Amino acid sequence: MSAPMASTARGVTRVLLLADAPVLRRGLVSMINETAGMQSVGTPGELRRALTLVESARPDAVVVELGSGRAATLNACRDLRRRFPRVAIVALATSEDPAVVNEAIAAGIRGYLMINTSPTLLGWAILAARAGRTVVDPQIRRVEPSAVPAAKPFAPEVPLTRRESDVLDELLLGQSNRQIGRNLFISEDTVKSHVKAILRKLGARDRAHAVSLVLSNRQPGCTCGHGLSAAVPAPELDGSDLSAADLDSADI
Numbered sequence: 001m002s003a004p005m006a007s008t009a010r011g012v013t014r015v016l017l018l019a020d021a022p023v024l025r026r027g028l029v030s031m032i033n034e035t036a037g038m039q040s041v042g043t044p045g046e047l048r049r050a051l052t053l054v055e056s057a058r059p060d061a062v063v064v065e066l067g068s069g070r071a072a073t074l075n076a077c078r079d080l081r082r083r084f085p086r087v088a089i090v091a092l093a094t095s096e097d098p099a100v101v102n103e104a105i106a107a108g109i110r111g112y113l114m115i116n117t118s119p120t121l122l123g124w125a126i127l128a129a130r131a132g133r134t135v136v137d138p139q140i141r142r143v144e145p146s147a148v149p150a151a152k153p154f155a156p157e158v159p160l161t162r163r164e165s166d167v168l169d170e171l172l173l174g175q176s177n178r179q180i181g182r183n184l185f186i187s188e189d190t191v192k193s194h195v196k197a198i199l200r201k202l203g204a205r206d207r208a209h210a211v212s213l214v215l216s217n218r219q220p221g222c223t224c225g226h227g228l229s230a231a232v233p234a235p236e237l238d239g240s241d242l243s244a245a246d247l248d249s250a251d252i
Helices: 021-035 048-056 072-085 096-108 117-128 164-174 179-182 188-203 207-218 245-246
Strands: 013-018 040-041 061-066 087-095 109-112
Touching: 013 021, 013 048, 013 117, 021 040, 021 061, 021 117, 040 048, 048 072, 061 072, 061 117, 072 087, 072 096, 087 096, 087 117, 096 109, 096 207, 109 117, 164 179, 164 188, 164 207, 179 188, 188 207
Parallel strands: 013 040, 013 061, 061 087, 087 109
Antiparallel strands: none
């Protein structure tokens, strides 16, 4: 594992790299360190070591490999999002399935790129994620509403109250109970009560299952801001290198 840097120059984006294969980790280190304004600060080989290194290295962003061990990686991303909400998460994935993209976004991932992405696109996605935007790789085929049968609108058997709907919207954004309480001006205990009611009405096992149920049943043309169609597509880049100034001025 690479030793975390004690400090970096002002304005440098510090990136932690989490990937299983040593070859991929080495490749990512080179991609990040060769991108102007970015620096690799660690490459934990195991998920259980990642959170510890995040706490000590204090990265601005984490790039994760989202492959065969997707469930465990997404759980780590949820934990990372909960403990370090300011750290942007970008995934390098092997699946182009929109349902997998939605699941990743619900877990707090803000950049979803294919694993064969270019250094330029990776750098752009990291900066976009840091700015709070959600980016989906242009290689992923977007499903047009006319290409699929009309979906039945998702509605629980017992309708949600207006406040429960507000809380559900916050859950879809990956917010913690504490942050939901702040956003809606209610106590954390009240939030927990609403979440329990939402899970019961949706027939969901937990928060992640509730989010998955809602996202998977929303129509592709939904403009509510929470589905895959609301994600910002990554720009069609030609592969040429961008300077830090170019990336900082990108429309993200």
